[in-house]
Amino acid sequence: MTTLSTHTTPSGYLLPSIHSAPPFFTQQPNPITQAVVCEQWTKLILSYARFKKLFVLRVEDAETLGGDWDEILRNERINRKLSAPHLSSIISTMVTKNLAAYEPPKQTRSVLLYWRQPEEWAEVLHKWVSTTGQLNTILTFLDITEPPIESPLTNLPTSLLKKAIAILAKTNRAQLFGIADGEGVRFFASK
Amino acid sequence: MALRRSTRSVDGSIPVPALLYNDEELLASQDGVGIYDGSQKSTYHQNGGIHVTTHRLFYIDAQNELRYSFALDLSSITQTDYYAGLFTSSSKVTLHLSASESDTANGDNNGNNDGSSLSPFDTWECQVCAYRNAPGLSPAASRICGLCGVPRASIPQSSNSSNARASERPPPSTHHLSTSLPPTPPRPRSPPYASSPQFGSQGAASDDTSNSIACPACTFLNHPSLRTCEICSTELPKIRPTARSRLDMRSAPTSRPTSPVDDDESNITSWFIKISFRKGGDKAFYAVLKRSLKAKAWAISSGGAKPNSMTDSSATMTRESLARSGISGIMRTVEDNAQQRQTGISDALQDLEALMVKAKDMVRLAAELNEKLTNASKPRPSDALSVMSGFDSGASNASTYTLVGSTTTGTTIAMEPEEATFIRSSLSQLGLQMVNVPLTQDMVRDERKWIEELAVELANVLQGTTSTVGGLMKERPVIALDEVWGGWNRARGVALIPPSTFLQVLPYLPSHTAPSINTRTFPSGLTVLHTPAYRSHVFSERVCRSLRESGAGKSTMEVAFEEGMTVGLIGEMLGEVEREGGIVRDDGNMAIVGGGSGVGTGTALVSEELRWWVNVFVECVWDGYVHPMDEDI
Numbered sequence: 001m002t003t004l005s006t007h008t009t010p011s012g013y014l015l016p017s018i019h020s021a022p023p024f025f026t027q028q029p030n031p032i033t034q035a036v037v038c039e040q041w042t043k044l045i046l047s048y049a050r051f052k053k054l055f056v057l058r059v060e061d062a063e064t065l066g067g068d069w070d071e072i073l074r075n076e077r078i079n080r081k082l083s084a085p086h087l088s089s090i091i092s093t094m095v096t097k098n099l100a101a102y103e104p105p106k107q108t109r110s111v112l113l114y115w116r117q118p119e120e121w122a123e124v125l126h127k128w129v130s131t132t133g134q135l136n137t138i139l140t141f142l143d144i145t146e147p148p149i150e151s152p153l154t155n156l157p158t159s160l161l162k163k164a165i166a167i168l169a170k171t172n173r174a175q176l177f178g179i180a181d182g183e184g185v186r187f188f189a190s191k
Numbered sequence: 192m193a194l195r196r197s198t199r200s201v202d203g204s205i206p207v208p209a210l211l212y213n214d215e216e217l218l219a220s221q222d223g224v225g226i227y228d229g230s231q232k233s234t235y236h237q238n239g240g241i242h243v244t245t246h247r248l249f250y251i252d253a254q255n256e257l258r259y260s261f262a263l264d265l266s267s268i269t270q271t272d273y274y275a276g277l278f279t280s281s282s283k284v285t286l287h288l289s290a291s292e293s294d295t296a297n298g299d300n301n302g303n304n305d306g307s308s309l310s311p312f313d314t315w316e317c318q319v320c321a322y323r324n325a326p327g328l329s330p331a332a333s334r335i336c337g338l339c340g341v342p343r344a345s346i347p348q349s350s351n352s353s354n355a356r357a358s359e360r361p362p363p364s365t366h367h368l369s370t371s372l373p374p375t376p377p378r379p380r381s382p383p384y385a386s387s388p389q390f391g392s393q394g395a396a397s398d399d400t401s402n403s404i405a406c407p408a409c410t411f412l413n414h415p416s417l418r419t420c421e422i423c424s425t426e427l428p429k430i431r432p433t434a435r436s437r438l439d440m441r442s443a444p445t446s447r448p449t450s451p452v453d454d455d456e457s458n459i460t461s462w463f464i465k466i467s468f469r470k471g472g473d474k475a476f477y478a479v480l481k482r483s484l485k486a487k488a489w490a491i492s493s494g495g496a497k498p499n500s501m502t503d504s505s506a507t508m509t510r511e512s513l514a515r516s517g518i519s520g521i522m523r524t525v526e527d528n529a530q531q532r533q534t535g536i537s538d539a540l541q542d543l544e545a546l547m548v549k550a551k552d553m554v555r556l557a558a559e560l561n562e563k564l565t566n567a568s569k570p571r572p573s574d575a576l577s578v579m580s581g582f583d584s585g586a587s588n589a590s591t592y593t594l595v596g597s598t599t600t601g602t603t604i605a606m607e608p609e610e611a612t613f614i615r616s617s618l619s620q621l622g623l624q625m626v627n628v629p630l631t632q633d634m635v636r637d638e639r640k641w642i643e644e645l646a647v648e649l650a651n652v653l654q655g656t657t658s659t660v661g662g663l664m665k666e667r668p669v670i671a672l673d674e675v676w677g678g679w680n681r682a683r684g685v686a687l688i689p690p691s692t693f694l695q696v697l698p699y700l701p702s703h704t705a706p707s708i709n710t711r712t713f714p715s716g717l718t719v720l721h722t723p724a725y726r727s728h729v730f731s732e733r734v735c736r737s738l739r740e741s742g743a744g745k746s747t748m749e750v751a752f753e754e755g756m757t758v759g760l761i762g763e764m765l766g767e768v769e770r771e772g773g774i775v776r777d778d779g780n781m782a783i784v785g786g787g788s789g790v791g792t793g794t795a796l797v798s799e800e801l802r803w804w805v806n807v808f809v810e811c812v813w814d815g816y817v818h819p820m821d822e823d824i
Binding site: 019028048074 | 811815816
């Protein structure tokens with residue numbers, strides 16, 4: 001107990017040793033200390049989100065039991081949990097650092113996590129389209145997010161997908177247009 | 192002879208203002224006078240002070256104030272002369288005294304003047320309005336009721352028989368010889384009484400007339416032992432053969448034999464005394480005396496000249512109540528009384544201020560005395576000097592050394608002669624022990640030096656001197672400022688230090704203390720004095736080490752217990768360490784289930800408890816899950 005140690009969750013995620021320090025769960029009054037705490041939490045949240053492919057984090061996740069985030073927002077071994085206000089402040093810091101975006105906009109209770117930046121997602125998307133030989137064909141959003149074979153883009157939130165497509169469209173690698181039952185997109189090979 | 196006959200002995204050890212009647216006022220005083228009785232020097236009255244008041248003249252002897260002091264009623268002075276002095280002869284004031292008995296009777300014999308001297312100190316009830324007159328007025332003023340203005344003895348029955356008012360003493364009848372009323376007994380030799388119809392009383396001695404009872408029906412004077420009137424059998428008013436009335440009976444004859452003798456002499460000699468002013472001041476004094484004589488304050492009750500004294504509120508009151516009686520008069524009296532009380536209180540407060548000034552002088556005197564004693568007995572500086580100087584940090588200069596030296600010499604306990612020891616012990620009994628004598632601003636001219644001296648004194652209070660064991664900070668390494676201030680002023684006793692000065696002294700404290708005591712202010716505004724062990728970085732290092740060793744964090748209470756300090760103070764200090772980033776907090780409210788940190792301490796903790804951890808974030812590196820590169824691509 002005198003030394004902090006890492007811990008592997010049932011889902012196989014390796015928690016960092018700081019997660020077993022009780023002060024980690026307290027919002028520190030000292031701004032410098034709190035910055036470190038916040039940075040560590042951001043790292044942990046994004047890492048875990050990437051591990052579990054989670055895209056959305058809500059303030060309520062700190063209060064509800066049995067959610068996707070229990071493994072990191074709570075630490076039963078030291079009887080500590082992250083409080084909602086603390087999580088809220090961490091989230092706002094993440095938004096400021098452009099590591100997350102409020103989704104839907106104009107509220108602060110839930111965010112879309114950017115464990116990959118939209119630009120990165122654009123590259124991933126383009127790579128996936130070209131490797132699967134779907135260039136120049138029209139795809140619906142559903143074709144991308146729920147492909148018959150699981151891809152890195154499976155379950156990607158539509159808003160994030162739109163951002164990625166918009167980035168590709170700027171470099172003329174994608175074109176967005178309306179079709180009968182929604183929106184369709186066509187990708188082009190990069191020049 | 193004139194001196195003995197006209198004056199009355201007073202206790203000169205009492206300050207003159209305390210000897211005065213309530214309506215009397217001290218006008219002027221002069222030291223260094225001698226008294227001539229007639230044309231010859233009076234042996235026992237050659238060095239003293241003379242005081243003139245609105246009513247009397249006091250001589251207070253300088254050598255034997257108890258025995259040879261006397262008072263002289265101004266009313267007995269008929270004429271004054273002034274002699275300016277020539278070469279070796281001092282200037283003199285001659286007072287011609289009236290020989291008429293009516294004036295001097297009240298003071299004709301020192302042994303027997305109780306009739307007049309006691310009366311001012313009795314309260315008496317007016318028979319007309321039942322107002323209880325306060326004691327302490329001059330004989331003249333006390334003869335008249337303060338409320339309704341009716342003379343005290345103007346009721347015929349009361350002057351006929353003192354026994355009618357059994358509990359009262361007879362009015363000072365000696366004052367009333369001039370009134371038209373039949374005088375009461377004190378003159379047994381006077382023919383009218385000798386021939387009064389006393390034969391009826393069974394063989395009564397002539398002296399007993401003073402106690403005979405006048406019949407309320409037929410006015411016959413009955414023997415005091417009778418219950419009913421001898422003539423008409425009317426029931427007589429009860430008399431009480433009190434000790435006092437017996438005293439009257441006894442005192443009457445003893446006083447009488449002397450006065451006729453005096454009377455005889457008074458016819459053939461002229462009476463005067465002279466006051467010789469050996470130390471000057473004669474002119475001013477004579478002017479005041481003349482004015483006082485002219486004012487005739489003592490004659491006020493007889494409706495004569497009014498006194499010119501404006502502050503004489505009692506006399507004013509008497510005068511006004513004479514003019515207006517009835518309810519308005521009573522209300523006026525009440526108002527006047529309230530006003531008088533107020534002036535009394537303000538006077539008393541002024542006295543208190545004067546006393547404070549005196550106390551300062553006394554302290555200074557004691558300080559000088561003690562310093563002389565110390566210098567005389569052993570002039571070497573004590574060991575304390577070398578010790579203190581040794582510890583003195585680099586800032587100390589030559590002046591600091593001498594400063595420390597001068598104050599610590601007062602603390603040397605050396606072999607002293609018996610007299611010195613006695614003086615010292617007397618001083619300490621008076622609470623003026625030199626070690627504790629506070630420094631006051633007037634002892635030190637230069638302000639900066641004063642502050643430094645104060646710092647030395649405060650250092651002694653905090654750390655203790657060589658002679659007195661212990662100081663405020665002997666047991667406690669950190670102490671709040673308010674407590675220091677209170678303790679210091681308690682140690683000083685007098686001439687207290689205001690907080691502003693106290694704050695001025697603090698910056699000088701480190702250079703006068705060893706080990707140095709520093710000031711520290713917390714963000715909350717709390718300011719403390721602390722020893723080097725509680726400098727912020729020393730303390731934070733210590734706390735961090737202790738927390739690191741514990742591994743589980745500690746509550747404020749536990750740290751306070753370890754440091755032996757109050758929780759509040761430790762809370763402040765930990766807060767400061769936290770602000771520096773040395774420690775972090777673990778809030779018990781962050782627990783999943785209420786019941787404190789379950790790290791394994793095993794103790795049941797309060798859920799809200801705050802625990803302190805060493806800053807675990809500083810060397811924090813990511814040792815969690817690492818994503819494989821290009822996992823998704």
